[in-house]
Amino acid sequence: MRIGSAVEAKSGISASNPEMIVVRGYDLSKGLVGHISFTDHVWLLITGTAPEASQRRVLDATLVAIAEHGLVPSVVAARMTLAAAPEALQGAVAAGILGCGSVILGSSQAAGDFFHEIAEAAKASGDMDGTIRETVTRYRAAKRAIPGYGHPLHKGGDARAARLFEVAAEAGLSGEHIKVARAVEALLPELIGKALALNVSAAIPAVLLDAGFPVKALKGIPILARTASLVGHLLEEQLRPIGFIMAHEASSAITYDGTSPEGFVANEG
Template sequence: MKIGPATQPTTGISGSNPETIVIRGHDLVGELIGRISFTDHVWLLVCGTLPNDAQRRILDATLVAIAEHGLVPSVQAARMTLAAAPEALQGAVAAGLLGCGSVILGASEAAGGLFSEVVALHESLGGALDMAASEIVGGYRREKRAIPGYGHPLHKGSDPRAVRLIAVARELGVFGRHSQAALAVERVLPSVIGKPLVMNISSAIPCVLLDAGYPLLALRGVTILARTAGLIGHLLEEQTHPIGFAMSHAAASAITYDGPAPPGFVANEN
């Protein structure tokens, strides 16, 4: 049974014959290899056109900003996977990426959706941007939805990465309505939810990318791509300076067993 629309299946990303490989209309060998950067190529693959200088630099800046994040759960999963299966680098990378969702890496995509809602409401109703931001954030609040991209357990006063990305967007001339919406959300949060929350990196990345013309539906791919590079760095270190089993042992030592047990049993993982 056929599922889906009855259309001729096609792709506009790549094609080839024995002599030529075409990527988004460009000859891979004659036009791209050795002539463009990987950041250029990512933009081409996703957006269908080569980026201008500002688009290239803003995508590059976001990738640099989020590639490394310390020993977060995705990194720990990757390093412990490699410790257990040292022959499976690809499996360890996959283990790290499979743990990326609404809490880790997914917040940028959600924040991008929030800013798009604010921009759309402002364009339809007019008035002050803060009014549109307040209405959208209030709706999130009434529906008991988290406000993605705001607040940070360490960077209380401001997230320096977010501040820098907004500054880069201004320098490149791509600071626009989504970044304005992000700042408007930050301004209205105290009155809507009762406390101030600063923009974090997960709100800065989507607003500057959307302003540069990057598609909303591909936002999570930026954070996944960046974090993949970070995971590879950690996995190289795991091979030369292993800590995977040390992390596993630390976890076992930190967690106390409180389930049923025979009389006199005392858990001791050490």
């Protein structure tokens, strides 16, 4: 029994024969290796076309901006996994990436969907502010967070977001989605009763969408960037291990409040 939609059994990404490997229409060995950067290759693999210099610059900037952010949950999970299974680097990287969701890393996709929805509706209505008001009100009524705004540390503004907007402007790619992102930030005090600065998870999709990056692939960019950082952390974990230290500190930081036999004291000794 066939499962899923009935589509042609075809793929346009790569193929090979004994003499050649073709990737998106290019001879991999002669046309790509040694000729393009990895950032170029990412754009090519995802979109099917080689990037313009301006598109490469914006994509490169987003990858650099989101790759590393200290001992965040994805890094902690990866380092503790490697401590427990030192032979499985791939498992440790996977452990770090599996937590990509609405709070960590995945919020760029949610913000991109949000901006894309507003930009398309505003194009039809000719009223960006009205579209933002309607969309934010609908999100709030559904108890959905406004993705890409607010940060527990960078409350006064996220320097990474500001720099990404500068890069987009320098590359000549500052467009409608950046306008939407900034307009939402300006209207939030009126709409939700408090100011929330846009963060890097808002800036990444805004600049990428203005550069022509596909909305459905946005989540892949933070995942790709953080993978590079995880490999760095996992090399350090092998040379200067802290995984079990983090596990011990986590155990010490949590107070047991369940039932226990008389005289039992948790974490004693």
